[in-house]
Amino acid sequence: MPKSRIRKKADYTPPPASKQATNVKLTNRSWVAPVMLAMFLIGLAWIVVFYVSDTSLPIEAFGNWNIVVGFGFIAAGFAVSTQWK
Numbered sequence: 001m002p003k004s005r006i007r008k009k010a011d012y013t014p015p016p017a018s019k020q021a022t023n024v025k026l027t028n029r030s031w032v033a034p035v036m037l038a039m040f041l042i043g044l045a046w047i048v049v050f051y052v053s054d055t056s057l058p059i060e061a062f063g064n065w066n067i068v069v070g071f072g073f074i075a076a077g078f079a080v081s082t083q084w085k
Contacts, residue, residue, distance in 0.1 A: 029083060029084065029085055032080060032081070032083045032084045033084065035077075035080050036077045036078075036080045036081045036084070037077070038077075039073050039074065039076045039077030039080060040073075040074055040077040042073045043070045043071060043072070043073030043074035043075075043076075043077065044070070044074070046058055046066065046069055046070035046073060047066075047067060047070035047071070050066040050067065050070065
């Protein structure tokens with residue numbers, strides 16, 4: 001009985017790297033980490049000052065909404081963190 005022929009598959013060759021590099025847009029995102037940390041720290045400081053000052057600071061008219069403002073800064077920090085690569 002004759003032997004069957006072995007079929008060779010064509011070797012995979014990836015597309016040239018230079019074509020891929022032109023499609024990728026590189027951006028400078030060095031601003032993300034400082035802004036993110038600043039938002040976290042501002043939010044934390046806002047809440048701490050609110051509790052330490054016996055609810056008279058940072059803005060007395062806001063009352064307990066000062067907590068929401070502090071957490072808003074923290075949430076904004078998390079929103080900025082999505083831009084980090």
